[in-house]
Amino acid sequence: xxxxxxxxxxxxxxxxxxxxxxxxxxxxxxxxxxxxxxxxxxxxxxxxxxxxxxxxxxxxxxxxxxxxxxxxxxxxxxxxxxxxxxxxxxxxxxxxxxxxxxxxxxxxxxxxxxxxxxxxxxxxxxxxxxxxxxxxxxxxxxxxxxxxxxxxxxxxxxxxxxxxxxxxxxxxxxxxxxxxxxxxxxxxxxxxxxxxxxxxxx
Numbered sequence: 195x196x197x198x199x200x201x202x203x204x205x206x207x208x209x210x211x212x213x214x215x216x217x218x219x220x221x222x223x224x225x226x227x228x229x230x231x232x233x234x235x236x237x238x239x240x241x242x243x244x245x246x247x248x249x250x251x252x253x254x255x256x257x258x259x260x261x262x263x264x265x266x267x268x269x270x271x272x273x274x275x276x277x278x279x280x281x282x283x284x285x286x287x288x289x290x291x292x293x294x295x296x297x298x299x300x301x302x303x304x305x306x307x308x309x310x311x312x313x314x315x316x317x318x319x320x321x322x323x324x325x326x327x328x329x330x331x332x333x334x335x336x337x338x339x340x341x342x343x344x345x346x347x348x349x350x351x352x353x354x355x356x357x358x359x360x361x362x363x364x365x366x367x368x369x370x371x372x373x374x375x376x377x378x379x380x381x382x383x384x385x386x387x388x389x390x391x392x393x394x395x396x
Contacts, residue, residue, distance in 0.1 A: 195220055195286050196393045201385025203233070214241075216385075219393070220282065221246075222289040225312045227279050245275035249313055270338040270345035272315040280308050280319040281332035281352045284366050285387070328357050328364060339373060349374035360390060 196219050202211040216231035228244040239262070242253045250271040254263040265271055280296075283289055289296070299307040301320060309318035317334070324330040330353065337350035350373055354366035371383035 195222060195288065195391065197285060197390040198388045199385045200388060201383065203231075203383045203385075205382070207380055214385075218285075220279070220286040220289070222286055222292050224293060225276065225279055225295050225310055227275075227282070243275070243278075245272070245279060245312065250275040265340060268345075269315050272313055273317045274338045274345075276310060276312045276315060276317040277319050277334045277337045277350070280310060280317065281321075281334065283308065283321070284329040284332075284354050285390075287363050287365070288392075326357075329354055329366070337373075351379075356386075361392070365390060 196217065199216045199218065200214070201216075202213055204211050212233045214231045214233040215237070216229055218227060218229040220227045226246045228242070228246065231241045231243075233239045233241065234256075238257050240255050240258050242251065244251050249267050251267060252263075252265040252271065252275075253261065255261055295310050295312075297309045299309070301307050304323045306321045306323070307318050308321060309316065311317075320333045321329045322331045322333070332352040332354075334350045336347040338345035339348045339350070340346075351371070353370045353372075354368070355370075356368035357364050357366050360367075365387070367387045369383075369385055369387075370381060372379050372381045374380070
């Protein structure tokens with residue numbers, strides 16, 4: 195499936211919020227996604243965040259040519275990208291039914307744990323349901339975060355709101371992402387979904 199988004203993001207509290215627009219494909223029959231965003235002056239900064247059969251990748255370029263950042267494709271990045279895929283299942287509900295790579299565990303009356311293994315790396319995310327049975331939040335206690343050149347595992351959360359009936363599904367049209375660092379919640383991403391449709395997610 196394919197969706198588009200607009201919103202704001204930042205690296206940490208020391209940076210200003212930067213507006214972005216993005217297009218994302220999410221596989222529903224296997225682990226995989228590709229998120230491509232444009233930000234910065236006139237959308238000149240391009241960000242690619244992906245996980246597929248070739249592994250994980252995060253790249254940042256200027257004008258699509260000049261490399262500004264590239265994250266090492268190691269086990270830590272694989273784990274973080276796998277956790278992103280699991281956390282974003284509310285955006286791709288078909289994957290809940292059709293992705294055989296997902297493992298499920300009921301934690302309590304309002305919490306499910308979804309897990310998967312990709313390229314030998316295991317990860318899980320806990321999904322908390324609201325009173326309507328919809329995913330209100332996704333939480334990972336140990337998502338790797340790049341800090342000073344090292345991947346440090348931190349608690350990480352995504353929250354989903356503004357659920358709407360759309361194409362026969364109930365989808366969240368707003369989301370926010372935050373890290374928990376030294377006991378403080380740091381919001382780093384907030385966005386709104388503009389379009390959503392079924393398509394080949396490759």
